Amino acid sequence: MARVYNFSAGPAMLPEPVLAQARDEMLDWQGSGMCVAEMSHRGKEFMSIAAQAEADLRELMSIPDNYKVLFLQGGASSQFTAIPMNLLHGGESADYISTGSWSKKAIAEARRYCGVHIAATTEDTKFTRAPAQAELDLSADASYVHYTPNETIQGVEFSDIPETNGKPLVADMSSTILSRPIDVSKYGLIYAGAQKNIGPAGLTIVIVREDLIGQPINGTPTMLDYKVQADNDSMYNTPPTYAWYLAGLVFQWLKGKGGLSAMGEINARKAKRLYDCVDASSFYQNPVDPTSRSWMNVPFTLASADLDETFLKEAKAAGLTTLKGHRSVGGMRASIYNAMPEEGVEALVSFMHEFERKNG
Amino acid sequence: MARVYNFSAGPAMLPEPVLAQARDEMLDWQGSGMCVAEMSHRGKEFMSIAAQAEADLRELMSIPDNYKVLFLQGGASSQFTAIPMNLLHGGESADYISTGSWSKKAIAEARRYCGVHIAATTEDTKFTRAPAQAELDLSADASYVHYTPNETIQGVEFSDIPETNGKPLVADMSSTILSRPIDVSKYGLIYAGAQKNIGPAGLTIVIVREDLIGQPINGTPTMLDYKVQADNDSMYNTPPTYAWYLAGLVFQWLKGKGGLSAMGEINARKAKRLYDCVDASSFYQNPVDPTSRSWMNVPFTLASADLDETFLKEAKAAGLTTLKGHRSVGGMRASIYNAMPEEGVEALVSFMHEFERKNG
Numbered sequence: 180m181a182r183v184y185n186f187s188a189g190p191a192m193l194p195e196p197v198l199a200q201a202r203d204e205m206l207d208w209q210g211s212g213m214c215v216a217e218m219s220h221r222g223k224e225f226m227s228i229a230a231q232a233e234a235d236l237r238e239l240m241s242i243p244d245n246y247k248v249l250f251l252q253g254g255a256s257s258q259f260t261a262i263p264m265n266l267l268h269g270g271e272s273a274d275y276i277s278t279g280s281w282s283k284k285a286i287a288e289a290r291r292y293c294g295v296h297i298a299a300t301t302e303d304t305k306f307t308r309a310p311a312q313a314e315l316d317l318s319a320d321a322s323y324v325h326y327t328p329n330e331t332i333q334g335v336e337f338s339d340i341p342e343t344n345g346k347p348l349v350a351d352m353s354s355t356i357l358s359r360p361i362d363v364s365k366y367g368l369i370y371a372g373a374q375k376n377i378g379p380a381g382l383t384i385v386i387v388r389e390d391l392i393g394q395p396i397n398g399t400p401t402m403l404d405y406k407v408q409a410d411n412d413s414m415y416n417t418p419p420t421y422a423w424y425l426a427g428l429v430f431q432w433l434k435g436k437g438g439l440s441a442m443g444e445i446n447a448r449k450a451k452r453l454y455d456c457v458d459a460s461s462f463y464q465n466p467v468d469p470t471s472r473s474w475m476n477v478p479f480t481l482a483s484a485d486l487d488e489t490f491l492k493e494a495k496a497a498g499l500t501t502l503k504g505h506r507s508v509g510g511m512r513a514s515i516y517n518a519m520p521e522e523g524v525e526a527l528v529s530f531m532h533e534f535e536r537k538n539g
Numbered sequence: 540m541a542r543v544y545n546f547s548a549g550p551a552m553l554p555e556p557v558l559a560q561a562r563d564e565m566l567d568w569q570g571s572g573m574c575v576a577e578m579s580h581r582g583k584e585f586m587s588i589a590a591q592a593e594a595d596l597r598e599l600m601s602i603p604d605n606y607k608v609l610f611l612q613g614g615a616s617s618q619f620t621a622i623p624m625n626l627l628h629g630g631e632s633a634d635y636i637s638t639g640s641w642s643k644k645a646i647a648e649a650r651r652y653c654g655v656h657i658a659a660t661t662e663d664t665k666f667t668r669a670p671a672q673a674e675l676d677l678s679a680d681a682s683y684v685h686y687t688p689n690e691t692i693q694g695v696e697f698s699d700i701p702e703t704n705g706k707p708l709v710a711d712m713s714s715t716i717l718s719r720p721i722d723v724s725k726y727g728l729i730y731a732g733a734q735k736n737i738g739p740a741g742l743t744i745v746i747v748r749e750d751l752i753g754q755p756i757n758g759t760p761t762m763l764d765y766k767v768q769a770d771n772d773s774m775y776n777t778p779p780t781y782a783w784y785l786a787g788l789v790f791q792w793l794k795g796k797g798g799l800s801a802m803g804e805i806n807a808r809k810a811k812r813l814y815d816c817v818d819a820s821s822f823y824q825n826p827v828d829p830t831s832r833s834w835m836n837v838p839f840t841l842a843s844a845d846l847d848e849t850f851l852k853e854a855k856a857a858g859l860t861t862l863k864g865h866r867s868v869g870g871m872r873a874s875i876y877n878a879m880p881e882e883g884v885e886a887l888v889s890f891m892h893e894f895e896r897k898n899g
Contacts, residue, residue: 183572212543381779418742
């Protein structure tokens with residue numbers, strides 16, 4: 180079968196040139212006679228791959244020198260635990276902004292380790308917007324402030340970075356990282372599961388200001404201690420080497436595309452094209468406040484939920500897959516991460532027009 | 540370059556037919572138009588891959604129905620934490636058998652959560668043997684007994700399963716799993732990092748008797764709670780999907796080779812061939828008690844450490860790589876996991892004979 184346009188929210192599409200290179204190197208990476216997955220992580224071949232990936236990520240994101248970049252396992256869900264364990268610093272509470280399903284998960288896990296003060300929540304409006312700065316009720320004794328810049332399920336995104344009056348700002352950027360330029364210096368810690376904009380599932384990136392690590396609470400698992408991971412260059416134990424390699428290929432691909440400024444322009448165009456299609460129609464609807472709409476995840480409903488099954492079936496036949504919305508929201512969701520080409524969005528828009536014409 | 544015989548202790552060689560299939564499916568898994576790494580873990584394609592891999596592993600290892608099989612992240616090092624967290628069951632101590640570098644790591648982490656009683660240690664003889672059953676000093680109040688059937692660094696292996704008088708036996712089988720038939724019913728919990736006999740780094744298998752889970756200590760990270768992972772079929776969050784898929788291909792390959800009985804015969808032959816070569820020579824030496832020698836990791840020293848560099852250089856030129864011993868032991872180490880073909884061992888033995896002839 181031809182390659183499909185896969186709108187999965189994650190694991191998501193990977194750039195085809197990255198897959199082609201991985202395929203070509205599968206039995207022999209650059210004359211080594213080995214697949215990257217077979218290499219000792221302590222050998223010079225993999226060490227060079229790992230170092231290049233970190234250097235490319237630092238360049239792409241302009242990561243300041245006083246930040247550590249960690250290549251970890253366990254997904255964002257493991258970071259939900261690691262963040263309070265590492266960043267409470269003797270404090271007893273943290274501020275969390277609640278904007279959807281993923282911030283709620285982060286909050287539930289943090290509550291097992293500290294007091295959580297909800298600095299703002301948009302649950303009363305069904306998580307269809309990001310709160311404004313003026314709505315934030317930050318507490319004086321919070322050790323840090325956590326938020327989710329992009330809520331993958333609700334398709335809600337912050338357009339500005341919250342101001343925290345000097346408190347370390349912590350962001351779950353699983354669905355935002357690498358989608359556009361980000362000012363890392365505004366953050367204390369950024370974390371992201373790889374399976375959306377970075378690479379395959381099983382790798383988690385943590386970017387953390389180095390003065391914030393080294394004071395974990397008692398009982399922090401060694402593997403969740405950022406200082407241990409930083410001191411060991413993310414090789415306290417065997418890292419997910421093949422995922423790290425694929426992420427490195429994605430970073431090279433992004434550099435070839437012109438970096439994050441170029442990606443930001445492309446992603447803005449892709450999102451606008453899709454929201455314009457939804458807004459120009461009374462057949463499709465998106466419930467999110469236009470100022471808070473995600474560039475990465477575009478949920479939409481059809482005029483009648485009875486048409487959902489037909490829409491999904493016909494879309495799949497047209498090579499447009501994984502469009503079913505999350506069960507908590509219903510309808511459809513088109514996730515359009517970096518690896519989704521503009522042609523894929525164009526194909527979806529054409530399909531949506533045709534589907535509306537036949538069923539509207 | 541031609542494929543090399545790679546004697547890495549992990550990440551280790553993968554079967555060439557597995558790599559070839561992964562290569563061929565990289566851009567399109569079975570007509571799906573997607574790489575497995577791009578698939579939603581909730582979609583029917585990946586769900587079928589995941590279920591097949593578990594079914595094949597259960598068949599290969601004859602895993603009884605009252606055991607859960609978990610596909611996790613974080614390596615054996617994360618299990619060093621998870622085991623006391625999940626298996627103390629209100630108790631305050633556990634028995635650990637200390638036979639080398641990896642049991643010491645497991646012990647150090649467990650001590651952060653409970654009392655550790657050393658039921659036996661062979662450190663006085665530099666970890667060159669496994670203790671006999673009669674040497675085990677098991678304590679009445681231990682919640683479980685932990686041991687390391689194969690010490691990867693020292694090349695030491697238990698020839699028998701310790702008898703624990705009904706206490707759950709916990710085994711770090713990272714270097715033993717799938718190398719031969721294992722009676723799973725003798726164990727409370729088996730865990731193994733994938734990067735030796737299972738697949739790529741970034742996947743960890745846990746096989747646990749289901750009556751042992753569901754009583755984690757306070758503060759156990761949700762991701763380390765076996766009950767949560769079991770109740771969610773290892774998909775509480777996004778699992779390492781591509782690694783899971785590659786492991787599944789390895790399981791299929793093992794079935795095609797005749798399963799674990801056949802692999803056990805092959806592995807016994809490979810190990811005997813190499814130890815015979817070492818023992819027949821006064822140029823090479825292995826310090827391990829012959830009854831405790833590992834089938835998987837064969838450390839050996841040369842007559843003079845001054846020859847180490849030449850040996851490694853000439854071996855590499857002959858397509859025999861990653862033979863350097865662990866820095867704590869010195870000399871050489873040949874790891875000969877399932878994916879190392881008998882031809883690879885034959886090539887190493889020939890090289891060793893020739894090297895001895897020239898330098899002995």
